[in-house]
Amino acid sequence: TATPVAVLGLGEMGRALAAALVKADVPTTVWNRTPGKADELIASGATGAASAEDAVTAAEVVVVCLFDHASVHEVLDPLAQRLRGRAVVNLTTTSPEQARELGRWAAAEGIGYLDGGIMAVPAMIGTAGSEVFYSGDEHVFQRHKEIFDHWGTSTYFGEDTGLASLYDLALLAAMYVMFAGYMQGAAMVRTAGISASAFAARAQSWLTAMTGGLAGFGAVIDGGDYTVPGQQSLAFSDLTKMLDAVAELGIGGQPLAMVQELIRKQRDAGYDEHGFARIYESIAAPR
């Protein structure tokens, strides 16, 4: 028989998660603090619960998608007894340490716990491009993976409960810095009347090609030897020409200046001829 699932939190994301389960004929009970948000889900086959406790009682797997770490505790703490022996899958965005704290709390209460990171926006849930990261109790992941697969690709990282959040936030960090790089270039060509859209078309193919270099950086960083032949040196990578250009164009150069600072730190330490990947050490050094 199908595993009954509860979804606590029917914001934009919670509604998308619940809708994907309903669509897949998973018996789904839904609850939201503010009433009214469940109406459409109930019309399409979900069961509405008057309280979070009623929702939990009806379910074997409790999916949580609230605002933040504090709201998760606010909702789950009073239900600890009810949750015992059940599985909680928390898809609320938290920091890695907050995820680990929730994992310890759940373990102490006898609750199975998986923490998740959703690598999608609500409209993507249940489509091919959607992926959700999980970490925590492996038996919960293995036992209920079929349910999670209704949201997209399900990827499990390990028993360290903080890993899904760590990967999620690390990928977002990489994405935002890359986006800022595009904005830097767009502002440069704009001075010649070239549109940001025209630049986007070129930047997309250029950046896509350049991501081919990531694996090489990874190998050098992991090997710890920045003198491996074939690398572009830090001296050669100096961004002065680009910084001079943005000054000449009269626009901001903040993304460039940030990278130049990482390079400068390593060059000041005497690593002119080491590879560009060495700027990793400017970031990863203990502070």
Ligand code: NDP
């Ligand atoms: P919304 O703001 O749309 O929804 C927030 C939900 O949290 C609402 O259901 C709200 O209930 C509930 N809530 C907030 N505080 C409390 C509380 N103290 N007690 C009970 N319920 C509470 O946010 P989203 O649905 O977009 O996001 C939910 C989570 O999913 C977040 O952690 C977000 O980071 C994550 N996420 C969202 C993505 C997105 O693109 N939207 C992408 C990836 C992750 P009420 O209706 O009563 O206010």
